[in-house]
Amino acid sequence: MVRENEIRQGEIAVDAPAPTDAGLVFIGTIRTPWVSRLMAPRQGRADGPICRIEIFPLWREALAGIEQFERLEVLYWLHLSRRDLVRQSPANDGSARGTFALRSPVRPNPIGTSIVTLVGVEGSILLVRGLDCLDGTPLLDLKPDRALFNPIAPPQPGDFEVG
């Protein structure tokens, strides 16, 4: 699955629009032991190494209360990914699946997500386990793990109908 922007047998690239990054602002930097895509795990593991999420000073106040959550959802920008493949061959065996049927880092908007365990908070630095991204990956957002939140209202008739 590891890739360095090559095109493999069975894969299809398109002439993707020039990225504008939708006006996102990076709110921090993720520090991990992995400096190459050849080394990073495919998905984070609960028993993976402790990594550091360094929040930029501007956003420090936004961390208030975060220490009460055991698990967080981390969103990050897989900044080294190519963004133009519509079919990909993760196993590099000639078979290819659609980008939206994969969790590959290669996608039109290369957003990665991980559920991490919060190990500690040191000022504006979070210590977490469960990441899979490269050292220096830009941070997009942090949220308490959605599994900790119940729906506000019970389901209503029609809630799950597909229009």
Ligand code: SAM
């Ligand atoms: N857990 C996230 C998800 O499911 O959305 C990302 C999964 S993706 C399969 C993880 C892989 O992305 C890593 O093994 C590495 O090859 C690649 N990767 C990690 N950080 C990256 C970065 N900053 N830019 C491009 N590729 C990256």
